[in-house]
Amino acid sequence: xxxxxxxxxxxxxxxxxxxxxxxxxxxxxxxxxxxxxxxxxxxxxxxxxxxxxxxxxxxxxxxxxxxxxxxxxxxxxxxxxxxxxxxxxxxxxxxxxxxxxxxxxxxxxxxxxxxxxxxxxxxxxxxxxxxxxxxxxxxxxxxxxxxxxxxxxxxxxxxxxxxxxxxxxxxxxxxxxxxxxxxxxxxxxxxxxxxxxxxxxxxxxxxxxxxxxxxxxxxxxxxxxxxxxxxxxxxxxxxxxxxxxxxxxxxxxxxxxxxxxxxxxxxxxxxxxxxxxxxxxxxxxxxxxxxxxxxxxxxxxxxxxxxxxxxxxxxxxxxxxxxxxxxxxxxxxxxxxxxxxxxxxxxxxxxxxxxxxxxxxxxxxxxxxxxxxxxxxxxxxxxxxxxxxxxxxxxxxxxxxxxxxxxxxxxxxxxxxxxxxxxxxxxxxxxx
Amino acid sequence: xxxxxxxxxxxxxxxxxxxxxxxxxxxxxxxxxxxxxxxxxxxxxxxxxxxxxxxxxxxxxxxxxxxxxxxxxxxxxxxxxxxxxxxxxxxxxxxxxxxxxxxxxxxxxxxxxxxxxxxxxxxxxxxxxxxxxxxxxxxxxxxxxxxxxxxxxxxxxxxxxxxxxxxxxxxxxxxxxxxxxxxxxxxxxxxxxxxxxxxxxxxxxxxxxxxxxxxxxxxxxxxxxxxxxxxxxxxxxxxxxxxxxxxxxxxxxxxxxxxxxxxxxxxxxxxxxxxxxxxxxxxxxxxxxxxxxxxxxxxxxxxxxxxxxxxxxxxxxxxxxxxxxxxxxxxxxxxxxxxxxxxxxxxxxxxxxxxxxxxxxxxxxxxxxxxxxxxxxxxxxxxxxxxxxxxxxxxxxxxxxxxxxxxxxxxxxxxxxxxxxxxxxxxxxxxx
Numbered sequence: 001x002x003x004x005x006x007x008x009x010x011x012x013x014x015x016x017x018x019x020x021x022x023x024x025x026x027x028x029x030x031x032x033x034x035x036x037x038x039x040x041x042x043x044x045x046x047x048x049x050x051x052x053x054x055x056x057x058x059x060x061x062x063x064x065x066x067x068x069x070x071x072x073x074x075x076x077x078x079x080x081x082x083x084x085x086x087x088x089x090x091x092x093x094x095x096x097x098x099x100x101x102x103x104x105x106x107x108x109x110x111x112x113x114x115x116x117x118x119x120x121x122x123x124x125x126x127x128x129x130x131x132x133x134x135x136x137x138x139x140x141x142x143x144x145x146x147x148x149x150x151x152x153x154x155x156x157x158x159x160x161x162x163x164x165x166x167x168x169x170x171x172x173x174x175x176x177x178x179x180x181x182x183x184x185x186x187x188x189x190x191x192x193x194x195x196x197x198x199x200x201x202x203x204x205x206x207x208x209x210x211x212x213x214x215x216x217x218x219x220x221x222x223x224x225x226x227x228x229x230x231x232x233x234x235x236x237x238x239x240x241x242x243x244x245x246x247x248x249x250x251x252x253x254x255x256x257x258x259x260x261x262x263x264x265x266x267x268x269x270x271x272x273x274x275x276x277x278x279x280x281x282x283x284x285x286x287x288x289x290x291x292x293x294x295x296x297x298x299x300x301x302x303x304x305x306x307x308x309x310x311x312x313x314x315x316x317x318x319x320x321x322x323x324x325x326x327x328x329x330x331x332x333x334x335x336x337x338x339x340x341x342x343x344x345x346x347x348x349x350x351x352x353x354x355x356x357x358x359x360x361x362x363x364x365x366x367x368x369x370x371x372x373x374x375x376x377x378x379x380x381x382x383x384x385x386x387x388x389x390x391x392x393x394x395x396x397x398x399x400x401x402x403x404x405x406x407x408x409x410x411x412x413x414x415x416x417x418x419x420x421x422x423x424x425x426x427x428x429x430x431x432x
Numbered sequence: 433x434x435x436x437x438x439x440x441x442x443x444x445x446x447x448x449x450x451x452x453x454x455x456x457x458x459x460x461x462x463x464x465x466x467x468x469x470x471x472x473x474x475x476x477x478x479x480x481x482x483x484x485x486x487x488x489x490x491x492x493x494x495x496x497x498x499x500x501x502x503x504x505x506x507x508x509x510x511x512x513x514x515x516x517x518x519x520x521x522x523x524x525x526x527x528x529x530x531x532x533x534x535x536x537x538x539x540x541x542x543x544x545x546x547x548x549x550x551x552x553x554x555x556x557x558x559x560x561x562x563x564x565x566x567x568x569x570x571x572x573x574x575x576x577x578x579x580x581x582x583x584x585x586x587x588x589x590x591x592x593x594x595x596x597x598x599x600x601x602x603x604x605x606x607x608x609x610x611x612x613x614x615x616x617x618x619x620x621x622x623x624x625x626x627x628x629x630x631x632x633x634x635x636x637x638x639x640x641x642x643x644x645x646x647x648x649x650x651x652x653x654x655x656x657x658x659x660x661x662x663x664x665x666x667x668x669x670x671x672x673x674x675x676x677x678x679x680x681x682x683x684x685x686x687x688x689x690x691x692x693x694x695x696x697x698x699x700x701x702x703x704x705x706x707x708x709x710x711x712x713x714x715x716x717x718x719x720x721x722x723x724x725x726x727x728x729x730x731x732x733x734x735x736x737x738x739x740x741x742x743x744x745x746x747x748x749x750x751x752x753x754x755x756x757x758x759x760x761x762x763x764x765x766x767x768x769x770x771x772x773x774x775x776x777x778x779x780x781x782x783x784x785x786x787x788x789x790x791x792x793x794x795x796x797x798x799x800x801x802x803x804x805x806x807x808x809x810x811x812x813x814x815x816x817x818x819x820x821x822x823x824x825x826x827x828x829x830x831x832x833x834x835x836x837x838x839x840x841x842x843x844x845x846x847x848x849x850x851x852x853x854x855x856x857x858x859x860x861x862x863x864x
Contacts, residue, residue: 033649136725137725137728139580142574142575142579146755147746149466150454150458150462150741150743150748150749151745217464275707275731278707291738292450292738292745293732294733294739297730298728298730299707299728300726301727306726310722313583313724314579314580317578317582318578321757321758323578323755325755331464
């Protein structure tokens, strides 16, 4: 047995309490696997008195997490405060500055400042570890950084936000609309009172930016992620998707193209047969397409105290074992700027849903608008005619460039017979 | 950049040639990720002249792989010869004895001699790495050893043999019998001329024994794996399974029970909704149930030159990065003997298919036999009566002990109205 690894935990919400519980209940297991005990030495949170379901009295208490990061007699600081700047960042920078390893679950922080933190850590010879920042229950950071390190990655994509996946799954199962399901998710505690961080795709974009850096050896470039959320997905789109053999999922997708690296978050139509189409509820799934390994799928819980504590513990065991691997797969000093591929150069097939006046010639007008932008049509779906004025028409295009699709969409929207803004959903081919 | 990592490759079949191709084509990528180049210095195989699609002239050639392991100026020996004893074992022992790291794809060797090799490696302070030995395209060794190291594992199970999964998938898709599909798989190259290693479950058992050691910190105990293959699975069983909402998969399952650790390989009925039920063809999938992480699913290609080379490369990158982790999660000297749970103490639900004379009272006799062993029935399925003498009857039991089930099966087989040996398939509950 080697000397204990002493740690300080900053932030004692459900995840922090979960980590304390894991370390206490698994002391022997962790010691056997690490080669020595992992010991909590100090903790810090905003309020001391709160009942967190764990006994914190054995640990030194700090009101100020930055002071703890600076002064506590520990080798590792675990940052669970959250937020891309402010105290969380200060805690991590202080710990690194003092030559302490940092383990964090903070995806916003890593998405915004991951590269600079990794460089600081490298300069100081300490670890920066963030397995818990992406899909807690899935050891995907390690898989990309180590397990698939022999591959040139062709694409990494996934369902990275459990709230969105829960909402889309519930919409599909019940034929219900977004607003209704969101309200239900909020009442069940699956969605926040202010859901925009999740449903507008920001959370997914944070995680995607981290995955892209790991996969491609590029600086973390959250700013160049194209982000769309799921607010505009309607029950009608889900029903049409089903008819076409697709499911609608919010995916984060990163891949190198001839124009640079694409990083995009948006609702996608994916084949109903694809493994990722079957991932339901609050589960996350990530697919890595490597040139030698082929397609590898990882699925598990994305959030929650248990899965996140599991990821944090894995990082701690690594540190205790003496594992020192560059945080983003290559040395931080060797990360290159990410050259983003502009979204209007994206190529793919598109689903477009129109609400049109039920009169002769409409389809011909729409088809002409697409033809004028050289977008060719693969399929047209029209619901049985109702005795109403406006009817939905769906078209699926062959692969085309996004710019052309947007121009065509504008032409279509300008047609007098198109009575509502067209809805467009990208189709993502998932087989290699 | 640090000094190059020099490697020797013993065995140049499709996997060896795949590794050469990966290392040559990804030299820059591997150097960036490893912090220094990975260089092939020496190779060895049975026949020198054969065209392997790669140019071996830059590398020192050894006719004798054991001599290469002893004498080549390398830090790592990659063993791709195969076989549990003989030259493969000698190569690994020689390399370790000379203080060289060993990377191997040899599941039979690790299943039989993993513990002793790990102890020798530990004594010499070198790495023994075998990511490629289990489900090549899935970094599951690393996931169990590192990524899920914070969890007490409650169960690890998976589809570990692509040949069996291909056969079962094809049987289910086409309503065909085992022998016919096997012959087809052989003609397509998915099954060996002598298929027993795969279809009788031995290959799955090798991999399962390795996974169990990683998950539970026990010595590798291949000898105590209960092994049944898929030869007895019939098209009729698959059709009944479908009717009952199940799929039939050959699973390897390891889990701690009150009687010890169960390690078993046999056809299982699994819920058609479970992720693993949807894994088809030559894909592998592994599920790890951890107490904190919940259920985590890994899916990818199990075999083939590309996926296996990917796994070997990951081990090489780890070595180049200086990663030193105990091969089986805990120090080899700390591995404890595996206390096996006897198969007749297994508890679970059972599917039993009978072929009975079509006459009154048969079901009552069978039900009485089950009752006498205190096995209770959950469901009975009987096909519409045909104008034939014998009809199939299927019963599904509630959870019971295997010993009782076997006694009941004997009683049933002895009934005069039961005209063929009963067929029994265990039902595996997959939700936690």
